[in-house]
Amino acid sequence: MPSVSSAASDSGRPVSSSLWRDVDFRRLWTGQTASQLGEHVSLVVVPLFAVLTLHASAGQLGVLRAVGQAPILLLSLFVGAWVDRWRTRTTMVLTDVGRAVALGAAAVAGLLGWLGLPALVALAFAVGALSVFFDVAYQASLVRLVERGQLVRGNSALEGSRSAAQIGGPALGGALVSLLSAPIAAASSALFFALSFLSIRRIRRDESMPKRPEHPPRVWQRIHEGLRFVAGDTVLRTVCLASAAFQFSFAAVMTVYLLFLPRELHLSGTVVGLALTAAGPGALLGSLLAARLPSRFGHGTVLVCAAALGDGVFLCVPALRGSSGVTVAVLLAVGFVFGCGGQLVNVTVMAVRQAVTPDGMQGRAAATVTFVGMGLTPLGSLVGGFLAEEWGLRTSLLVTAAGMMLSPVVMALSPLARLGREL
Template sequence: MASPSSAASDCGRPVPSSLWRDGDFRRLWAGQTVSQLGEHVSLVVLPLFAVLTLDAGAGELGVLRAVGQAPILLLSLFAGAWVDRWRARTVMVLTDVGRTLALGAAAVAALLGRLGLPALFAVAFTVGALSVFFDVAYQASLVRLVDRDQLVRGNSALEGSRSAAQIGGPALSGALVAMLSAPIAAASGALFFALSFLSIGRIRRSESLPPRSERPPRVWRRIQEGLRFVVGDGSLRTVCLASAAFQFSLAALMTVYLLFLPRELHLPGTAIGLALAATGPGALLGSVLAARLPRRFGHGAVLVSAAALGDGVFLCVPGLRGSPAVTVPALLAINFVFGAGGQLVNVTVMAVRQAVTPDGMQGRTAATITFVGMGLTPLGSLLGGFLAQEWGLRSSLLVTAAGMMLSPVLMALSPLARLGRALRPRGTRRRPTTTRP
């Protein structure tokens, strides 16, 4: 497979030595940033609209979140197989257009007073399905766009932009729903996706794709190749299991959390948006730390410590009581620590995955990890709704927060915890279960 540098030379333009002097990387970064902002806006707008405007109960909110997350389980593996054979830029542009139309239609329906729960379910599923393809494609696109020695810096920039989206998305969506209307909030999400389409569509460099045979393997065979590759690597296998435990518990927790804030702590929409947005500044800190700590203390030690701290802080939430003057600052601190730990884990895990994965397997590996790691989130959301109804909000929060602690435990007991300061590509060592991929 030709390197991105040679692909760029074929187009008559050498790859700049600095990522930020590379116009195509800037276009990818800008498009991914606004796309992530649109995604985070929609993730908060749709549940808040259901709770605050349609007076949805715990069970209905659980179903709504499960419907939006179901495409992860249904489509992730297919998305990985297809992205490995398509141009990632084309996939990202088409999904941006689709999400623009879906949220635009939701805004129009809401303005006409016809955005009920069934329509909300349809919009959530559509946006979730298209987001699966976009997320797999943008992870694969970086490997095709930049040199291997630029991956850490590129990932740090892209994950930093996702952190910025976590700052702006919840705060903006909560404020728009509370002060203006759900149609405006949905329309803002559509606008972000449209801006992403305009930016990513201007990428000029040709992508270097794996050579295609005259008779390409069937989709199921390509999916099986991705599954075998991930299962055969001890580090990637642990990433899948730890991610599954975390995402399942987090989905259950967030269903309860979005009910706990307005109904138990009696917070208005703006305060909820502010509290959720505190995850973003924490994630920005996590992105900065991810560029330094793994190389100083080792990737394994950083992963276990960051996961334990970031997940464990949510055990404090069920104990919150009192006026917003007390609870809001506490929530800001909790979400900040959660964001920092979570982002540190995310960036470090992505560096591990990309280091051990060949170029032609990047899409399928990302999709397999997404499928296994997040495939159970619809069931987690349903469980959160059930627990909230049967056990009450505080007890449910405590149980689901404790469930997230299984993730750092699995990491600590696995070869992933022994990863050192340097990561080696898969080809440099034959044994897939080595402690240094």
């Protein structure tokens, strides 16, 4: 089915000034929204079920989260090498099917009373592995579908879809676990992945695939090329270091945070979901601002300021006491500011990375940045669980939140902070 854009380039990419006039871009955006909503529901359902129903300890929750994040470390580089040779549409629809089947099976197991902690661990790993494929593929897909001049607007729209998922996902997941059951919550996630599959599979435009050499290099060689490219670029190297500092600390923070809210502040699952949801509207605002602020104040300035504000606001949380309305209001404000700052950083960094990376290296560059930046998240989750058991929830939350401030410091001391209005 042809695009409704008024014209197209020789590569099949739209040249219309409005991305929203392009049918295939809208299908990608719709599928991305549904897929991210399913993912954010599952990211809340699994740990909350472990904490509220199975009464998991801090150490067990740390292990559960670490297993779900382990595929980032184990698979990212291989996935990047493969995605550069595959059609991203095919990758995304297959991973949607896989996650729908995995969560559907978990729903059935839960209804039969078989959904224990070992099953949750296996589910977390399976969904996490498939999500690595989807995330790398969708980051590479936009470059193959639109002109480079439309990347910032396209990324803003796609990240906006992720923000929309953050608005509904945590609240829906928390409410379903608290009011109904984990199996129903898992089934809802499976439904969203099925909707994503139906939307993305309808994309008809041929992707602008990099030309394959007559004798393509082996996978390890392609991985090495991606690592060498990112390591040799000052901007991308800094992005990796800042991302690693943030993701390690944030993984530790979330392990403690998911225990701190119900056990220290005595909040219900529904209120916990609401507190997590507050990042969604903030992220939506961050996506809108990301389409304007970098071109006005400079990409480097936006990155440093947004990271400092979004990460620093978590330092307020350990001071909260009880489950009063003031506590809930502060948590909502913290989530909103964190979501806004974090999304500004995400969209801006993605535009920077895509702008400095050749088409044939997009998948590997995205995977390398993901591998280095998020590869430490399993260790961060384990550290968060260990600190919570040894130091207590309040002290551990303060220490891990302070660790997130390393990310804006790294960016401020690097050439990344000097990036101007134009990439």
